[in-house]
């Protein structure tokens with residue numbers, strides 16, 4: 001005999017990314033399918049549901065809420081409780097409710113879905129060629145949200161009143177655009193227009209067709225997109241690319257290229273299955289892929305690189321523009337070197353007027369600036385290099401959130417980080433804090449995060465560097481809010497962030513190979529080995545030996561100065577014979593600086609060692625973007641593999657291992673004088689760096705018993721070093737933990753500062 005059919009009522013509370021992703025219509029349809037009564041609504045904590053019906057139907061409903069949830073949703077918590085029957089008839093979607101102090105996760109912007117792409121390319125569809133087409137599965141989210149719950153009046157779409165047809169879609173729970181907050185059409189939505197650099201509108205029936213024509217003619221366009229302006233140029237047109245470089249004051253840093261689809265991408269790059277997955281993912285980041293030299297994309301797009309940053313079109317505008325142009329297009333952030341990306345029309349005309357010939361503008365306000373994300377697939381995982389569109393503001397889940405903390409991050413590649421309830425909200429990439437525009441963007445973005453996630457920091461954290469703007473901001477904020485400030489050494493923060501991201505609360509050996517960070521002894525650190533943990537604290541156990549940087553910053557911009565310093569300091573006067581290409585006067589000046597210790601800070605930086613070797617090999621004498629010498633040195637090695645290393649020594653000095661570099665510099669010079677190629681030296685040098693890491697970890701493990709190693713620092717974006725270090729360490733039985741969602745460069749510093757601050761209990 002079948003069991004009697006019993007009626008019950010359940011309340012569900014679901015949190016995670018459950019708004020702006022079609023969750024309520026999904027619940028509505030699921031309830032209809034199982035013949036249930038009740039309601040669903042958004043709150044500032046997530047989604048609430050009450051459902052009443054036959055027990056078996058409720059069970060299936062509950063299972064399918066999880067198993068069939070919409071593709072862009074992420075369920076973090078799911079609570080189900082039985083409540084008294086009410087006898088309610090029908091199922092409704094109730095108005096959203098704001099709960100005081102409660103917050104929920106916010107969805108990043110999502111690349112245009114296939115159905116919307118079809119709508120835009122179908123002449124019979126009312127959204128044919130409409131560049132702002134979207135639905136609940138795609139389109140802007142984070143860049144237009146002003147507050148939660150995620151409803152149209154709290155987004156920058158509030159000024160666009162929907163036409164009756166759009167409104168009907170928006171109100172129909174069975175429609176793909178049900179409660180799609182940015183829903184719009186050519187009748188009622190935002191519009192696109194084309195202007196010259198004086199702001200005068202071009203007379204043209206079709207702005208996109210006209211823009212495509214200009215791009216094919218070699219012009220540079222500023223295009224307003226999701227999170228700000230992008231500068232576009234034909235990547236196969238050498239003249240256009242060089243013009244863009246000159247006007248943007250960016251002589252050699254690689255540009256990213258946008259392509260319409262994966263088939264087109266394959267014509268320019270060798271793409272692995274994992275890289276393809278990243279390219280076509282809803283986040284649609286820039287992925288660094290092996291460049292096919294047969295590609296018509298001109299070498300000036302990414303000089304001296306084996307990898308090209310490519311991304312697929314992620315808005316209807318991009319799809320239309322690329323199709324019409326029929327060319328791979330450079331798409332680079334709309335800014336001048338270190339400034340933040342421009343987001344408003346007037347701002348763009350003012351700031352980009354000397355770079356772009358024409359501007360493709362629109363009138364949908366951008367609430368938050370958002371750069372394209374950059375990732376690579378290496379050593380078995382996705383590695384984020386710049387975190388922005390498609391990833392932020394999605395948090396890192398971590399157990400180190402005892403208190404609400406605000407960490408302001410470092411000076412360059414800045415992000416900030418906020419901790420709350422098991423989440424670390426690491427902001428999108430903000431940029432280099434030296435310039436006033438970035439500072440404004442920083443304050444703007446911080447205000448959005450504090451509001452969206454209902455945060456009230458009890459502790460502030462900053463870098464230890466007395467000269468960083470973020471340190472000054474932290475001091476001021478700590479004083480005005482009367483809350484404690486914790487200053488965290490740069491490389492401690494690097495390792496702590498790697499541990500936090502991996503939820504590791506043990507003690508480890510931390511390897512921070514990096515450019516520059518202010519050390520506890522006032523010297524510039526950057527080739528550091530620590531033992532310790534987030535709660536236990538870290539102690540420095542080994543580092544590259546200190547060498548002087550003649551002129552400080554000047555040496556970083558001119559790596560040959562570092563080369564002279566390392567050769568002269570380690571090998572003496574005789575070594576200087578090598579520098580025949582440097583003017584004797586300049587050589588004398590450098591020598592004097594070194595001898596008299598004039599403006600020659602000491603550094604243990606691994607980045608500077610790469611600089612010196614790149615300069616000695618004649619690969620890069622002057623650097624005009626961060627890590628250029630190291631990147632070009634890595635490029636030189638190509639795919640060549642062999643095992644030889646240069647000699648180095650580990651000296652124990654007052655309990656700390658000093659890694660002696662004389663053997664390396666001597667070896668490089670001797671290989672050069674015996675006619676070895678730069679490629680050969682590069683391979684041998686990379687082998688040496690990974691051998692240094694292995695040997696040092698073996699020594700530290702022998703005396704501490706630690707067998708887990710955490711890797712962090714900008715140097716680990718070097719694919720060759722990263723791969724080799726992991727391989728060598730694992731072969732010796734070490735367990736290696738690495739960054740995946742958060743960059744290993746300074747983009748991770750804020751997370752490390754935050755977790756150290758919360759663990760220190762506040763002082």
Ligand SMILES: [Zn+2]
Pocket residue numbers: 112113114115116117134135136137138139
């Ligand atoms: Zn869509």
Ligand SMILES: [Zn+2]
Pocket residue numbers: 162163164165166167184185186187188189
């Ligand atoms: Zn409409």
